[in-house]
Amino acid sequence: EPEVTQTPSHQVTQMGQEVILRCVPISNHLYFYWYRQILGQKVEFLVSFYNNEISEKSEIFDDQFSVERPDGSNFTLKIRSTKLEDSAMYFCASSYSSYNEQFFGPGTRLTVL
């Protein structure tokens, strides 16, 4: 069964460093998303991406964040200068259409020291 994959599973970085989180969505899906979940808190929407551009983003998704689909399979989230409060689990998701089920990857746990 097709699934969303994410790498790495755990990333530790120093404050101020750049990180890139990688995702491979399900191959025939057209919509891609990033969410994050700070430990013990709700899952929060960051950004959605369709047709090679951002379709929606939340207030969390400020200028520090960017997304890219560099080729036909990968979908990346870049955080330019990480802060302590960026420590969270980051989930990538994809869906075939905008109002269908979103399928999630296993997540990347980002720890900023």
Added chain:
Amino acid sequence: SQQGEEDPQALSIQEGENATMNCSYKTSINNLQWYRQNSGRGLVHLILIRSNEREKHSGRLRVTLDTSKKSSSLLITASRAADTASYFCATVPDSNYQLIWGAGTKLIIKP
């Protein structure tokens, strides 16, 4: 504003019993989805119910949606130890595609 508030926050039942979790939301929705998350792991999609549907079944899962009350319930029948997890409802508003999440119900099934 917060969307998707589940209750109870935690539920502990004996294996074999039914578990019911509720979710309320505030804005008009296109659909509502339920997800499961095992401790520290990924989010597994369980079921999607659209705003024009009232009830949906999938195996031991039954979901209802009452748009007039802006609420949904998830019933797991004949619970098993493997059902132990956190369960989240997430809504997709009419106006956009993002999932807006509740805080979840932590379900513990005692063997």
